Amino acid sequence: PKGDPAKAKAKVEQICAACHGVDGNSAASANPSLAGQHPEYLEAQLVAFKKGTRKSAIMQPQAATLSDEDIRNLSAYFAEQKPKERAGTNKALMETGKKLYRGGVQARGIPACMACHGPSGSGIPAQYPRLGGQHAAYTVAQLNAFKLGKERANLPMQQIAQKLSDDEMKAVAEYIAGL
Ligand code: HEM
Ligand code: HEM
Known part of the structure; x- marks a missing residue:
């Protein structure tokens, strides 16, 4: 089933936004921007954190609290955000x-x-x-x-x-x- 971005909004605001930005464009360079990423890839990474096949002391506990439906909805939400234009500096x-x-x-x-x-x-x-x-x-x-x-x-x-x-x-x- 397809994710519903509207159903992800509360979790985004309460949890993910602090690190990834409410529009999926993160401020700190250690936290990836998620805006415009393919939803299939986002889902696969959240499942990998949940299973522990991708390791991160920060993201594994976050993903552990998410249901399969949350994962689909959150992935759909970040996929439809607009990535910010950035410029390399060097x-x-x-x-x-x-x-x-x-x-x-x-x-x-x-x-x-x-x-x-x-x-x-x-x-x-x-x-x-x-x-x-x-x-x-x-x-x-x-x-x-x-x-x-x-x-x-x-x-x-x-x-x-x-x-x-x-x-x-x-x-x-x-x-x-x-x-
Ligand atoms: C990585 C989603 C909450 C910090 C990721 C990735 C996804 C994701 C999909 C992988 C991105 C990629 O491979 O390009 C989410 C969602 C959240 C959430 C949906 C809310 C439910 C947080 C919070 C923090 C955080 C609260 C900070 C405390 C990070 C960091 C990484 C990451 C540091 C990189 C991990 C690594 O080095 O592999 N997140 N995240 N995230 N997230 Fe989150
Ligand atoms: C993932 C860089 C070449 C296939 C990634 C990621 C980075 C990256 C940084 C992680 C993205 C994220 O966490 O958001 C590069 C660079 C390349 C290169 C710098 C050239 C030197 C390739 C090529 C292929 C490929 C040629 C295909 C044969 C993939 C796949 C993933 C990935 C399948 C997802 C991995 C996963 O699911 O964990 N790449 N890539 N990449 N790349 Fe590349």
């Missing part, structure tokens, strides 16, 4: 990040991020999450989580993150923030 990093995002590094078997996350960072509904406009600090943290494989497991992303250096992660995250 021009040199953005240039390096752009090359990686759009072309990968063939010689090291790193695919173009664009292949799955789209040329404009909007991902592919029901398959690949939107990344555009996300806080760079959050993106770097997730790339490291995939690389280490303790908090987050996902086959393509683990294989890719294991090949990225710290500098490459920072650069691609800066570019993504401005997409």
